[in-house]
Amino acid sequence: MPDSRTAHLPAQMADRLYVALDFDNGEDALRMVDRLGETVRCYKVGMELYFKTGPQILHQLQEAGKQIFLDLKIHDIPNTAAGAARSCTSFGVSIINVHAAGGIEMMKQAKQAAIETAAALSIDRPLVIAVTQLTSTDRQMMNEQIGIQGSVEDTVVRYAKLAQEAGLDGVVASGQELAAIRQACGDGFVTVIPGIRPAWAASNDQKRILTPADAIKAGAHRLVVGRPITHADDPQDAAKRILEEMEVSL
Numbered sequence: 001m002p003d004s005r006t007a008h009l010p011a012q013m014a015d016r017l018y019v020a021l022d023f024d025n026g027e028d029a030l031r032m033v034d035r036l037g038e039t040v041r042c043y044k045v046g047m048e049l050y051f052k053t054g055p056q057i058l059h060q061l062q063e064a065g066k067q068i069f070l071d072l073k074i075h076d077i078p079n080t081a082a083g084a085a086r087s088c089t090s091f092g093v094s095i096i097n098v099h100a101a102g103g104i105e106m107m108k109q110a111k112q113a114a115i116e117t118a119a120a121l122s123i124d125r126p127l128v129i130a131v132t133q134l135t136s137t138d139r140q141m142m143n144e145q146i147g148i149q150g151s152v153e154d155t156v157v158r159y160a161k162l163a164q165e166a167g168l169d170g171v172v173a174s175g176q177e178l179a180a181i182r183q184a185c186g187d188g189f190v191t192v193i194p195g196i197r198p199a200w201a202a203s204n205d206q207k208r209i210l211t212p213a214d215a216i217k218a219g220a221h222r223l224v225v226g227r228p229i230t231h232a233d234d235p236q237d238a239a240k241r242i243l244e245e246m247e248v249s250l
């Protein structure tokens with residue numbers, strides 16, 4: 001029996017780093033994958049790229065032997081969300097996500113759809129995780145614009161508990177809430193952490209950031225990094241430096 005605390009924790013750091021392919025066309029995305037070579041094994045495909053290329057980019061990444069987090073942030077009525085989760089699962093990706101704000105029933109049905117689709121196709125089930133509060137949100141914005149009161153951490157933890165109650169595998173959150181999520185949901189609840197910024201990178205539009213080393217030290221299961229790698233002069237060198245920082249922090 002795998003230890004439930006570590007079952008979702010890949011042994012190698014390269015299997016814990018997802019590079020966000022935020023490009024508006026498949027050619028540029030594949031050129032980046034080529035430049036990153038064997039250094040990067042896992043990629044996140046989000047809306048910008050997927051809405052342009054459709055599933056073709058997923059097949060191309062899979063042919064290159066890469067793992068995929070298909071980040072389409074499903075958020076709809078439960079029946080429609082379940083259908084979307086079925087479609088996403090059918091591509092054989094490693095991770096899919098839904099918005100925790102869609103509620104428990106939506107999350108439950110999405111997870112069930114992923115389980116049933118994977119079983120019907122005899123493929124591995126993707127991890128189904130929930131988006132909590134985006135890392136571009138700070139307290140003032142959440143309180144005054146979105147209308148959710150209290151601290152961001154309390155809101156993220158509430159969403160994480162909802163996701164766990166719905167049977168999801170984990171959440172996407174900022175590194176700043178990692179300790180609170182682990183305390184509330186346990187070490188086996190998967191944490192996928194964007195908003196990662198090494199000391200040498202610009203924060204861009206991210207508000208709740210953490211360095212790769214601090215995120216790993218705080219117990220992050222997977223890191224998502226985009227621009228610090230894809231906008232670097234030498235993307236492969238940037239990815240190597242981040243992986244080294246992750247290794248050393250252990």
Ligand SMILES: O=C(O)c1cc(=O)[nH]c(=O)n1[C@@H]1O[C@H](COP(=O)(O)O)[C@@H](O)[C@H]1O
Pocket residue numbers: 020022044046071097131133134135136172173174194195196204206224225226227228
């Ligand atoms: O779901 C996500 O992946 C996500 C959630 C979140 O709260 N914040 C966040 O930045 N992301 C994604 O993580 C990636 C971060 O990219 P960079 O800011 O360029 O490192 C982007 O593709 C975002 O869509």
